[in-house]
Amino acid sequence: MNLQKVISGFFFILAMTLNFGFFYGDMGNPEMHSTYELFAALIISLIATALKIGDKTQIGSVLLASSLVADIQLISAVVVWTVVEYTSTMTNSHMATIISLSGGAFLANITSVILYIGETLKSKR
């Protein structure tokens, strides 16, 4: 067993699950989506990105790219939320924007986890 693999696998999958946790629920209803969960999803996603940096293989670069996509989506969601919070009142349509952004991030996270699993299966050790 490779400790490094355990740690990176843990973060990649955690990023995806947290993302899903935030994404799941009624699109327009702010009460069904926790800020804490979005915060956690963003932090774990950032850590996962840092872990993917520096892998110079072909699959490594795609992993990094998908992670960067997830980061950007989540950061946009956070920014939208903050701006709405402080400049106007939260409406259903605002919430839907935030959730769909995180949905995009969720897709990117799925891609990255699938790639990661594929790579692990391919590995002979």
Place this chain on the structure above:
Amino acid sequence: MRDNAAFWIILQRLRIPLIVIVVTYAIAILGMVLIPGLDDKGNVYHLSFFDAFYFISYTASTIGFGETPYDFIYPQRLWVLICIYLTVIGWFYTIGALVSIISDETLKQELIKGRFKRQIQNLKSDFIIILGYNYVHAEVIKRLTKAEIKVVLVDHDADRLNLFQLDESSMGVPVMVGNVLLTTTLEDAGVCSPYCKAVVAHFYQEDRNLRVSILTRFLNPNVKVITKATVRDTMTSLLDTDIAKVENPFDIFGKRFDIALTAPHILTLENWIYKNSDLANEASFLPQGRYIICGYGRLGKVIKEKLDKHGMDYVIIDEKGIGSKEMIRNETFIRANADDKDVLLEAGIESAVVLVAGTENDIDNISILITAKKLNPNLYVIARENTMEEVSIFEATNANWLFMIERILINKTSLQLSQPLKHSFLKRILYEDEAFGTSLVNLLKAQLGVNPQLLHLTINEKRAYALYHAIEDGELIELNILLRSLENWENYHKAIPLFLKRNGDEILLPSNEILEIGDQILFACNSESREEIEIIASNMYDLHYVRTGEEKQNWLLSKIFRTK
């Protein structure tokens, strides 16, 4: 991904610091959000994520705007205290890591390499790769940059490259530290580029030269390799495989020695082409008589071969070498230290005419030379000089002829690379006889003085616009058209065509050849005739005049003034 290794090194090293920052921020922000505070009216409230991020951002970076949005209560302040130490340490760690990466030696090397590769990729004109920085190459680089040929330098020793960069000829020369015996280094240096014309390698260890030649051959067969070989084995393997242009300074000198015995005027011409001296130098045959050769190494053997060929009388003195049976029988070999008065006397120094001080040791050579001159002041002395550092001492000893390995390599390499036509001409005349040499030297002196210039004209659109188009239109133009005077077409100016090169054909002293596109012609000329040739070649009005003796009519003007 290999191309931006420096970028990857930075990213890889920053992995942990980045994670540290993200984690410390996350802990700090989360704590700030969770711990309840009191607003100005005494109500319990929680900081939003934005407030917390805002606060931590300026606290962690030690800017410190104070407590927002309301003054903190004690539980909050306790947590802030923890946050400060946590995040500030995180930042310091990251900055420390960044600084250590910047001062990292491998990263520096990669950055330099990256810059070098970019420079090579941006080279859009012919260039030459020089492997190793030594005395010979320093001179070659100087001459090539003077001739406006681009060079690229690679050496495994960074200190030597630093030395080079202090030199003024280093402006705009891309340099790289690297092991030149590896294919990757050669590739980085641009061997595979279509603009790369030649690779120059003059290593003292000749197996390296061989290795570089073979690697280059495999990487790009169109690149010329110019290298040196003095040991027979290396030389034959280089020649057998038809890889490189091999320069053997001993063979080159042997050829000169032969010429000096039979056709000294050819040597005068050579020195003039190399710009070592002008044509005024009196050419004289090497004296006839007894030769004493000190040192039976690579030089001694070459000289012996030539003396045997001409049936001259000689004796060889060497301390270490062993003469063949035949030489001992003929009493042409003395096994002794040449730097000894008695040995020289035994060899017959008093009746000898030429002494060759040709050992591998410069100080021995000087010492032999001084002793011999004392014993026989009329002696003609040929001295071998192994390293350039002793030049001034050798000059002070008044040797009649200095054999300098490095000087020969410098001259030959730079001429071959910067003026290939002159080099072909030189190679060609070395096989001519004394009668040819004398007549050519006299002709040049009579017509152009002791130091004529050389002009290289290629018939192409750029250098010879008028000629190019006339030939393209199918007109037959003889070479001597170029020699007519622009003042009066029936007269000729003073230039002398020396050499014409056409698709591998070489014509020595051409006269009435019909010119073709792509011809390369070498003229001896003075500045006036140089100008005339260039004008005739490129200006169609002047070309018309020297061909017909008439002014070419301007198309428009001749229509207007039809009456004329």
